[in-house]
Amino acid sequence: xxxxxxxxxxxxxxxxxxxxxxxxxxxxxxxxxxxxxxxxxxxxxxxxxxxxxxxxxxxxxxxxxxxxxxxxxxxxxxxxxxxxxxxxxxxxxxxxxxxxxxxxxxxxxxxxxxxxxxxxxxxxxxxxxxxxxxxxxxxxxxxxxxxxxxxxxxxxxxxxxxxxxxxxxxxxxxxxxxxxxxxxxxxxxxxxxxxxxxxxxxxxxxxxxxxxxxxxxxxxxxxxxxxxxxxxxxxxxxxxxxxxxxxxxxxxxxxxxxxxxxxxxxxxxxxxxxxxxxxxxxxxxxxxxxxxxxxxxxxxxxxxxxxxxxxxxxxxxx
Amino acid sequence: xxxxxxxxxxxxxxxxxxxxxxxxxxxxxxxxxxxxxxxxxxxxxxxxxxxxxxxxxxxxxxxxxxxxxxxxxxxxxxxxxxxxxxxxxxxxxxxxxxxxxxxxxxxxxxxxxxxxxxxxxxxxxxxxxxxxxxxxxxxxxxxxxxxxxxxxxxxxxxxxxxxxxxxxxxxxxxxxxxxxxxxxxxxxxxxxxxxxxxxxxxxxxxxxxxxxxxxxxxxxxxxxxxxxxxxxxxxxxxxxxxxxxxxxxxxxxx
Numbered sequence: 001x002x003x004x005x006x007x008x009x010x011x012x013x014x015x016x017x018x019x020x021x022x023x024x025x026x027x028x029x030x031x032x033x034x035x036x037x038x039x040x041x042x043x044x045x046x047x048x049x050x051x052x053x054x055x056x057x058x059x060x061x062x063x064x065x066x067x068x069x070x071x072x073x074x075x076x077x078x079x080x081x082x083x084x085x086x087x088x089x090x091x092x093x094x095x096x097x098x099x100x101x102x103x104x105x106x107x108x109x110x111x112x113x114x115x116x117x118x119x120x121x122x123x124x125x126x127x128x129x130x131x132x133x134x135x136x137x138x139x140x141x142x143x144x145x146x147x148x149x150x151x152x153x154x155x156x157x158x159x160x161x162x163x164x165x166x167x168x169x170x171x172x173x174x175x176x177x178x179x180x181x182x183x184x185x186x187x188x189x190x191x192x193x194x195x196x197x198x199x200x201x202x203x204x205x206x207x208x209x210x211x212x213x214x215x216x217x218x219x220x221x222x223x224x225x226x227x228x229x230x231x232x233x234x235x236x237x238x239x240x241x242x243x244x245x246x247x248x249x250x251x252x253x254x255x256x257x258x259x260x261x262x263x264x265x266x267x268x269x270x271x272x273x274x275x276x277x278x279x280x281x282x283x284x285x286x287x288x289x290x291x292x293x294x295x296x297x298x299x300x301x302x303x304x305x306x307x308x309x310x311x312x313x314x315x316x317x318x
Numbered sequence: 319x320x321x322x323x324x325x326x327x328x329x330x331x332x333x334x335x336x337x338x339x340x341x342x343x344x345x346x347x348x349x350x351x352x353x354x355x356x357x358x359x360x361x362x363x364x365x366x367x368x369x370x371x372x373x374x375x376x377x378x379x380x381x382x383x384x385x386x387x388x389x390x391x392x393x394x395x396x397x398x399x400x401x402x403x404x405x406x407x408x409x410x411x412x413x414x415x416x417x418x419x420x421x422x423x424x425x426x427x428x429x430x431x432x433x434x435x436x437x438x439x440x441x442x443x444x445x446x447x448x449x450x451x452x453x454x455x456x457x458x459x460x461x462x463x464x465x466x467x468x469x470x471x472x473x474x475x476x477x478x479x480x481x482x483x484x485x486x487x488x489x490x491x492x493x494x495x496x497x498x499x500x501x502x503x504x505x506x507x508x509x510x511x512x513x514x515x516x517x518x519x520x521x522x523x524x525x526x527x528x529x530x531x532x533x534x535x536x537x538x539x540x541x542x543x544x545x546x547x548x549x550x551x552x553x554x555x556x557x558x559x560x561x562x563x564x565x566x567x568x569x570x571x572x
Contacts, residue, residue: 066446067455091476095458098443102414102450107531110441127540128439130331132343135439136536140529178455178485181471186478198569222570235496242477248440249494257569267331278567279544280560286550296563297548298556305553312561317570 001080002026004051005033005073006088007064009042013155015086015148016050018115020156022084023052025117031055031080035072038168047164050156054164055080057171063183064092067176070099075171077104082143084122086115089147097147108145109137113152122146130248131271149252150194191226191243198224199255199276201246203269204232205262205283205302209239214306215261221314228253230269247272261302265290282306319372319465320427321363324417324448325356325391327384328438341539352387355433357394357500358493363431364395365498366465373397375424379404379416385516392511393503399516400424402524409530412521414447419524421452428487429470434459434494445492455485458492 002019006012012032019030032051034042036059043054057072073096077085085106087097094110101108112124122139124146193199200219202212215227227244234245246253248268258276262283263269270293273279281294284301291297298305329348337344352360363374374396378384381403388399402416421427430449435442442458449456460472471484472491503511521528547563549556564570 066458067449070446070450091459094442095446095456098410098441098446099450099456101411101443102447105411105531107409107411108443108447109532110443123535125538128537129329129334129343130437130440132331132334132336132540134538134540135534136538137532138535139532141531144532176455176485178457178483178489181482181484183482184480186480242475249434257564257567274540274542278564278569280564286548291546291548293542293544295545295547296560297546298553298560299548299550300553300556305557308553308557309560312557313564313570316561316565 001028001082002030003033003077003080003082003085004030005035005085006090006093008088008090008150011088011090011148011150012046013049014150014153015088016046017156018148018153019086020050022115022117022122026083028083029053031082033057033073033076035059035069036061040166043166048158048160048162050162052164054166056166056168058168059171059173061173063180065176065178065180066092066095066099067178068173069096070103071173072171073100074103075173077143085143085145087145087147089149093147097145101145104143106143106145107139107141108147110147111149112146113149115146115148127271130267131274132267151254186241191241193226193228193244193246193251193253196224196226196253196255198222198257199226199228199246199253200224200259200261201228201230201263201273202233202261203230203263206233209237211303212239214302218259218306218310218313221310221317222257224255224257230263230266260290260294261306263290264288265293282309319366319370319429321366321372321374322421322424322427322430323356323360323363323374323376323391323396324430324432324444325360325376325378325388326353326436327351327378327380327387328353328436331437336539341541342537343539350383350387352390353433353436353438355435355437355493355495358495358497359431359433360391360394360396361498361500362463362493363429364501366429367395370465370467375400377417377420378402379408379413379521381406385518388516389511390503392514392516393508394501395507396514398514401516401518402521403518404521407530407533409532410441410443410447411531412528414444414451415528416521416524417444417448418451420519423524429465430488430490432490432492434492442492445490449490452488452490454488454490456490456492457483457485460491460493461496463491463493463497
């Protein structure tokens with residue numbers, strides 16, 4: 001059995017396609033897992049996207065705790081005799097998978113954007129050394145756990161005629177001694193850099209918070225409207241929220257056009273934007289690393305270049 | 319308060335060179351260091367000890383020369399080090415198992431602190447796997463913690479949410495880079511740390527027949543084919559050419 005789980009619906013749907021492919025290669029079936037309330041509508045939807053079965057683990061857990069979810073998932077893995085487990089690679093999914101690996105003594109690879117069978121072994125590739133290499137990892141044992149980031153795979157075409165089986169079961173997981181005291185939703189301006197087609201990003205080269213409007217203005221005329229940034233702007237200065245942060249510990253993006261202004265091009269940042277289509281860099285330091293990762297670069301002061309570029313683009317686009 | 323800090327010796331990724339022919343990273347001769355976030359974990363351990371007293375043990379699974387790196391953490395403020403010498407091709411499962419076995423030997427602990435992830439692999443698996451092996455709660459991605467006598471509270475940065483979680487002891491916590499600024503030890507501290515003990519045990523003496531569940535069978539280079547057209551001269555002319563090229567690339571259509 002190939003098991004698919006994420007608390008994110010879209011990620012689950014994307015993984016179902018990959019799971020179906022792996023299941024075909026190993027002559028197995030695909031089971032999507034829902035943990036929480038018995039959401040049959042969601043289960044039907046997963047079936048329409050390629051799940052052969054949906055396993056609903058009914059729990060009355062209020063919030064996500066990796067300890068408790070990993071325990072529940074380990075019971076489902078055993079009950080369904082699953083050999084391959086795909087989990088959505090968000091923050092919850094990664095700590096859940098690693099803990100599950102510990103519970104089951106199972107191998108686990110996180111953030112894999114390429115999973116396939118070769119010589120009857122499951123292989124999972126992932127980027128290592130801050131984007132300097134791709135490690136090809138081979139699983140020597142079962143079960144195998146792989147976490148998959150969003151947009152790594154396209155979903156199957158939705159087909160409401162697909163048939164599948166829904167199993168509901170009450171599962172009591174082990175209780176953790178940790179306690180959630182408070183959850184605060186971070187203010188989101190509806191920014192989603194991971195889905196953006198055009199991104200204009202800012203970095204340490206910006207002197208004041210107000211200057212970020214230079215990036216916003218360029219993003220607006222490009223009709224991309226999406227602003228990204230490197231670590232210092234989000235994590236140290238906190239001039240932009242973390243939903244704008246692109247990099248190894250931030251978001252990984254693949255827009256058609258990526259413009260980096262005042263970003264030096266540390267490998268941690270490159271790891272987040274390397275899959276972009278066309279990359280443009282603006283930096284006053286001709287030796288800045290970012291130029292090595294760019295298709296086009298302008299050596300110049302961003303305070304001069306950005307306003308001029310904005311009006312030139314505006315003129316060109318009419 | 320007895321605190322265990324798990325630290326990993328890693329290659330300094332920022333010093334890594336790429337072989338221009340194969341595009342593969344050259345791993346030989348790259349300087350080694352303690353992974354960045356593990357130093358944040360160390361700093362946080364010192365802060366907790368300053369408030370509550372106790373003992374800090376640094377625990378490392380790695381090659382014999384990792385002893386040199388452990389010395390840096392002893393200079394920062396750890397009381398003693400324990401190095402589990404392990405074979406080279408070790409996976410997450412083996413590392414976490416060896417850490418767990420070593421910790422069972424240490425026996426008395428309240429808090430285990432780890433970095434969110436190591437800068438070489440950036441998987442973030444060891445903390446949660448270790449917590450599972452020891453059957454204790456895990457609090458990941460902590461960007462601030464407050465330790466009290468019988469419980470610890472952490473602010474977890476989950477991107478879209480900020481979650482405050484507390485736990486009784488024992489507990490495992492992984493920390494992010496934002497939690498603190500690791501101190502630089504003074505020369506005095508470096509010199510006096512020479513007397514602090516670093517114990518060394520072999521993986522085999524902890525557990526026999528440990529084998530990897532995952533194996534890295536190839537390290538592929540990453541081709542980063544970019545045009546690298548850089549305009550250096552007149553800014554107005556540069557912008558004109560850039561905009562023309564972007565239009566040709568078809569990325570200026572709204």
